[in-house]
Amino acid sequence: MTRSARTRLMTLSLYAVFLALVVIFVLLANWEAIKDNFFLTEGFTGNWQDMVFTGAKNTILYTIISFIGGFVLAVILVLMKLAPIAPFRWLATAYIELFRGLPALVVILFMGFGVPIAFGWRPPGGTVGAGLVALMLVAGAYMAETLRAGIEAVPKGQTEAARSLGMNAPWTMASIVMPQALRIVIPPLTNELVILLKDTSLLFVIGLAASQKELTTLARDFMSSGPSAGTATSLTFAALLYLAITLPLTRLVAWMESKQKRSR
Amino acid sequence: MSEMHPSLDLDESAPAIQVRDLHKSYGDNEVLTGIDFHVDKGQVVCVIGPSGSGKSTLLRCVNRLEEPTSGQILVEGIDITDPDTELDQVRTRIGMVFQQFNLFPHMTVLRNLTIAQQRAKGRGRKEAEQIARENLLKVGLADKEAAYPAHLSGGQQQRVAIARALSMNPDMMLFDEPTSALDPELVGDVLDVMKKLAHEGMTMMVVTHEMGFAREVGDKLVFMDGGVIVEEGDPVEVLTNPQHKRTQTFLSKVL
Numbered sequence: 001m002t003r004s005a006r007t008r009l010m011t012l013s014l015y016a017v018f019l020a021l022v023v024i025f026v027l028l029a030n031w032e033a034i035k036d037n038f039f040l041t042e043g044f045t046g047n048w049q050d051m052v053f054t055g056a057k058n059t060i061l062y063t064i065i066s067f068i069g070g071f072v073l074a075v076i077l078v079l080m081k082l083a084p085i086a087p088f089r090w091l092a093t094a095y096i097e098l099f100r101g102l103p104a105l106v107v108i109l110f111m112g113f114g115v116p117i118a119f120g121w122r123p124p125g126g127t128v129g130a131g132l133v134a135l136m137l138v139a140g141a142y143m144a145e146t147l148r149a150g151i152e153a154v155p156k157g158q159t160e161a162a163r164s165l166g167m168n169a170p171w172t173m174a175s176i177v178m179p180q181a182l183r184i185v186i187p188p189l190t191n192e193l194v195i196l197l198k199d200t201s202l203l204f205v206i207g208l209a210a211s212q213k214e215l216t217t218l219a220r221d222f223m224s225s226g227p228s229a230g231t232a233t234s235l236t237f238a239a240l241l242y243l244a245i246t247l248p249l250t251r252l253v254a255w256m257e258s259k260q261k262r263s264r
Numbered sequence: 265m266s267e268m269h270p271s272l273d274l275d276e277s278a279p280a281i282q283v284r285d286l287h288k289s290y291g292d293n294e295v296l297t298g299i300d301f302h303v304d305k306g307q308v309v310c311v312i313g314p315s316g317s318g319k320s321t322l323l324r325c326v327n328r329l330e331e332p333t334s335g336q337i338l339v340e341g342i343d344i345t346d347p348d349t350e351l352d353q354v355r356t357r358i359g360m361v362f363q364q365f366n367l368f369p370h371m372t373v374l375r376n377l378t379i380a381q382q383r384a385k386g387r388g389r390k391e392a393e394q395i396a397r398e399n400l401l402k403v404g405l406a407d408k409e410a411a412y413p414a415h416l417s418g419g420q421q422q423r424v425a426i427a428r429a430l431s432m433n434p435d436m437m438l439f440d441e442p443t444s445a446l447d448p449e450l451v452g453d454v455l456d457v458m459k460k461l462a463h464e465g466m467t468m469m470v471v472t473h474e475m476g477f478a479r480e481v482g483d484k485l486v487f488m489d490g491g492v493i494v495e496e497g498d499p500v501e502v503l504t505n506p507q508h509k510r511t512q513t514f515l516s517k518v519l
């Protein structure tokens with residue numbers, strides 16, 4: 001057999017294996033049960049508006065709030081890391097290591113239950129406020145590391161050129177280094193936005209009031225109440241809504257990264 | 265002209281640059297081992313020497329991009345090694361041009377030329393833009409003010425970098441191998457701009473491998489090797505009749 005014939009045979013048999021797997025799955029799956037459990041469309045029609053206009057809306061709102069808060073925190077942490085005074089650098093490093101080392105769920109539980117009891121202090125906004133503060137604290141730590149990498153990726157010659165023109169250190173940071181660093185970190189920051197969006201589902205554990213429920217909490221409710229109770233249909237719908245937001249974002253990141261690679 | 269700072273006490277009779285017993289070490293590696301030299305006002309001093317001899321380090325000490333280990337550097341009579349000296353203010357008087365251009369890639373050519381005028385000299389936008397345009401005209405790039413650096417050739421980028429430095433109205437210019445990163449056919453344009461500057465009486469300190477430039481416009485040629493100045497003098501004299509063995513060896517390799 002020639003080389004190309006062997007390659008062709010190999011490709012064909014891989015297709016055959018794939019087809020066989022699909023056929024086996026289709027034949028063995030209990031389509032009736034799958035449909036009833038995940039796609040019970042009858043009766044669900046009453047819930048979808050809540051899912052979109054309360055659940056998805058809150059999920060997006062919480063993502064944006066904690067992203068902005070986390071970003072501001074990250075900028076502060078990065079400036080502390082670059083500070084000439086060592087204790088500031090230690091503090092920022094300790095913070096970043098701590099919050100990157102803890103599961104987000106633990107931080108949320110701490111803010112939701114531990115802190116109000118131990119310190120008698122409740123973050124503004126009640127339960128959901130506590131959860132959002134927790135998400136910000138965690139996101140800030142990750143974004144600080146991303147930002148630092150971005151700042152370090154700006155060539156040293158940029159700082160030297162600005163300083164040699166007499167610009168002071170703060171101006172050099174603000175108008176020369178930061179704008180370039182931000183451009184570099186837009187793709188990784190968008191990735192963090194996606195992670196944050198998924199992490200808002202963790203707020204499920206702190207008991208949100210009806211109007212504050214995000215997508216996962218609401219989907220869980222509709223698994224045990226309402227017309228599609230007893231099935232996972234609401235969860236399927238929630239999953240589709242998550243994907244409708246996250247997939248375009250991850251595609252966007254891939255596109256931006258390939259563009260950055262080409263322009264280099 | 266609206267300057268942000270009170271003017272410095274300039275010593276009019278002092279040389280533009282005066283370096284006294286300058287030492288610079290990186291850890292255990294002593295890169296400059298006692299440099300003494302000066303650049304007079306209006307002089308063009310060219311610095312040559314083998315790679316690693318400390319030329320860039322010396323140049324970068326003059327505007328304190330590098331911190332000297334010991335010794336004294338006076339710029340127009342002001343001791344820039346004194347911790348009380350307002351460094352940012354002195355730096356606005358010293359233009360610097362780098363081998364890699366170091367233009368700001370996220371800004372247009374015009375913005376590259378105005379940003380430091382506004383941030384470091386406190387000039388208004390209108391005034392800064394007018395000065396920027398004059399200097400773009402001078403380097404022959406008046407039509408490129410709206411372009412971004414990435415869309416310019418190396419030679420054009422370096423001329424923009426020169427115009428950027430000139431826009432601060434510096435009293436002197438430092439050049440660190442300004443043509444070494446350029447394709448050979450683009451070197452001429454940059455050298456022409458530098459020659460024009462020299463003829464206008466700009467004080468210049470130029471690290472270069474362009475012996476033709478040194479011969480033609482240099483008032484003084486400095487040969488460095490191993491962190492010291494081995495020989496200095498009239499460029500034609502040094503190039504045609506080097507006194508030291510190390511100078512002879514170096515020149516026989518590059519000429």
Ligand SMILES: Nc1ncnc2c1ncn2[C@@H]1O[C@H](COP(=O)(O)OP(=O)(O)OP(=O)(O)O)[C@@H](O)[C@H]1O
Nearest residue numbers: 290293295313314315316317318319320321322441
């Ligand atoms: N930031 C630094 N840290 C440690 N060593 C350095 C640093 N910068 C320069 N050096 C060392 O100092 C010596 C002199 O470097 P310098 O760049 O001044 O040489 P140069 O004469 O400009 O050489 P070239 O012609 O290659 O540019 C070299 O041995 C170099 O390795």
Ligand SMILES: [Mg+2]
Nearest residue numbers: 319320321441
């Ligand atoms: Mg050098």
